[in-house]
Amino acid sequence: xxxxxxxxxxxxxxxxxxxxxxxxxxxxxxxxxxxxxxxxxxxxxxxxxxxxxxxxxxxxxxxxxxxxxxxxxxxxxxxxxxxxxxxxxxxxxxxxxxxxxxxxxxxxxxxxxxxxxxxxxxxxxx
Amino acid sequence: xxxxxxxxxxxxxxxxxxxxxxxxxxxxxxxxxxxxxxxxxxxxxxxxxxxxxxxxxxxxxxxxxxxxxxxxxxxxxxxxxxxxxxxxxxxxxxxxxxxxxxxxxxxxxxxxxxxxxxxxxxxxxx
DNA sequence: GTACTTGTACGACCAGAGTCGAACTTAGCA
DNA sequence: TGCTAAGTTCGACTCTGGTCGTACAAGTAC
Numbered sequence: 001x002x003x004x005x006x007x008x009x010x011x012x013x014x015x016x017x018x019x020x021x022x023x024x025x026x027x028x029x030x031x032x033x034x035x036x037x038x039x040x041x042x043x044x045x046x047x048x049x050x051x052x053x054x055x056x057x058x059x060x061x062x063x064x065x066x067x068x069x070x071x072x073x074x075x076x077x078x079x080x081x082x083x084x085x086x087x088x089x090x091x092x093x094x095x096x097x098x099x100x101x102x103x104x105x106x107x108x109x110x111x112x113x114x115x116x117x118x119x120x121x122x123x124x125x126x
Numbered sequence: 127x128x129x130x131x132x133x134x135x136x137x138x139x140x141x142x143x144x145x146x147x148x149x150x151x152x153x154x155x156x157x158x159x160x161x162x163x164x165x166x167x168x169x170x171x172x173x174x175x176x177x178x179x180x181x182x183x184x185x186x187x188x189x190x191x192x193x194x195x196x197x198x199x200x201x202x203x204x205x206x207x208x209x210x211x212x213x214x215x216x217x218x219x220x221x222x223x224x225x226x227x228x229x230x231x232x233x234x235x236x237x238x239x240x241x242x243x244x245x246x247x248x249x250x251x252x
Numbered sequence: 253g254t255a256c257t258t259g260t261a262c263g264a265c266c267a268g269a270g271t272c273g274a275a276c277t278t279a280g281c282a
Numbered sequence: 283t284g285c286t287a288a289g290t291t292c293g294a295c296t297c298t299g300g301t302c303g304t305a306c307a308a309g310t311a312c
Binding site: 043045071072074075078079082095096097 | 269270272278279280
Binding site: 203207221 | 259260262
């Protein structure tokens with residue numbers, strides 16, 4: 001089976017608006033490790049999360065419930081934490097909500113091509 | 127830290143010489159799953175194995191002991207089997223020896239860019 | 253034949269990860 | 283004040299995976 005070519009959304013690095021909450025603890029760019037990132041992405045649910053974040057990122061961040069995953073909240077916390085601690089996503093606290101987005105620039109800088117792999121992935125065809 | 131550019135060896139698809147043993151059981155190209163492949167590559171030791179295979183592939187195949195890994199044989203069997211069942215490497219039985227090489231064409235067809243990620247990786251910098 | 257070498261198979265052990273429920277914290281709102 | 287909603291924390295359970303020793307099978311060399 002050939003790879004279905006998928007248009008990658010244009011990267012529009014928007015400046016952070018004033019009053020943006022600081023990111024939750026995360027590894028620095030230089031501390032990203034390929035084996036850790038690959039391990040974080042080796043789970044279908046987390047792959048779905050990251051891909052959805054990559055494809056639908058008109059808005060800056062997305063809340064946890066926005067994904068429509070029918071798992072208990074404690075499970076989602078677990079997976080989002082795994083993605084954040086691996087350096088794949090960045091999370092910020094907005095009042096009650098904790099919003100996430102993919103660290104595209106950092107991942108592109110350290111592991112060029114990885115983001116496109118996730119975009120090209122589909123849950124059915126693997 | 128920026129990515130250290132590393133020259134990827136030219137792909138010279140050499141025809142199989144007659145009498146080549148058949149490959150050990152492995153998933154077909156269309157059955158490769160990204161999450162499985164990423165999971166197989168999320169181990170530093172396996173990443174080392176695959177990278178070494180990619181960089182030093184003048185000869186078609188390499189035996190298990192060629193890697194110089196100071197682990198018991200049963201551990202190596204475990205890791206090579208994991209890589210083969212994920213579809214990352216192909217193994218053939220030559221008499222006593224079991225030789226391996228990376229399924230570069232298959233990986234490039236399904237997950238373009240993945241092989242280059244492994245080549246660019248280094249055990250120290252992640 | 254015997255000895256050696258390559259690698260598998262099996263079983264045990266242990267650490268880590270995925271799953272979930274229940275209790276808790278916090279912010280916003282009526 | 284009290285309610286609700288978002289998400290965390292904790293603990294328990296289960297399952298997988300990495301590690302290794304030992305025993306075994308199959309070629310190779312003498």
